[in-house]
Amino acid sequence: MIKLVSFVLCPYVQRAVIALREKSVEYEVAYIDLAHPPEWFQAISPLGKVPLLEVEDQVLFESSVIIDYLDEVFQPRLHPMDPLRRAQHKAWIEFGSGLLVDQMELVLAKDEAAFHERQAHLERQLKLLLAPLEAGVLDGDGVFSLLDAAYAPLFMRQELLTEIRVELAGLQPQPLQSWSDRLLARPSVKGSLVDDFRERYIAFFSAKGSWLMQQTGI
Numbered sequence: 001m002i003k004l005v006s007f008v009l010c011p012y013v014q015r016a017v018i019a020l021r022e023k024s025v026e027y028e029v030a031y032i033d034l035a036h037p038p039e040w041f042q043a044i045s046p047l048g049k050v051p052l053l054e055v056e057d058q059v060l061f062e063s064s065v066i067i068d069y070l071d072e073v074f075q076p077r078l079h080p081m082d083p084l085r086r087a088q089h090k091a092w093i094e095f096g097s098g099l100l101v102d103q104m105e106l107v108l109a110k111d112e113a114a115f116h117e118r119q120a121h122l123e124r125q126l127k128l129l130l131a132p133l134e135a136g137v138l139d140g141d142g143v144f145s146l147l148d149a150a151y152a153p154l155f156m157r158q159e160l161l162t163e164i165r166v167e168l169a170g171l172q173p174q175p176l177q178s179w180s181d182r183l184l185a186r187p188s189v190k191g192s193l194v195d196d197f198r199e200r201y202i203a204f205f206s207a208k209g210s211w212l213m214q215q216t217g218i
């Protein structure tokens, strides 16, 4: 049995969950509190981060490596078959990892000035996706790809953040919004979070002093 070690709000773990669901692989999830990591986790996690994938008494870390592994061992293959296109997708998945950091830094901004500065940064970074998107580089072989699994957690959070502050919709020009809409409609994506994710997400970042979360009135 495949076992994922997770933190309920972690977008990197969610990438692996989506890949597993697309492949109809049975898996278990062990949720930990990253603020108080249990000893068993500290003993097996090289960097103290989630996700971890436990398989055959071995441990894998780094979400991009975990989803690559899952793609190699479970059908259907989600990465493009063409090696060049596959390499391009891997590169943009790495870029997507950085976008998740940019998004988190936006949410963690403590005041309005910092928020606007990080919003501008995220907007610039998101715009870099437009050229490869319009050139077809981000297309899979006509089907849902591992790159899609890697970007869906980012788009889910963008949607939630836009509900809180409508001006954030402007961060995603139409081609990005269309991509996001397509991904967020997938059952594998819809079912990849805990039911009370929204409440937990808002409560977690409110407790960290997020200026954006203060706008929710919670």
Ligand SMILES: N[C@@H](CCC(=O)N[C@@H](CS)C(=O)NCC(=O)O)C(=O)O
Binding pocket: 007, 009, 010, 011, 012, 013, 034, 048, 049, 050, 051, 061, 062, 063, 064, 097
């Ligand atoms: N590059 C890593 C990032 C993983 C990551 O940052 N995970 C966060 C939770 S979303 C974490 O475990 N943070 C704990 C820490 O940094 O101590 C990946 O893609 O797996």
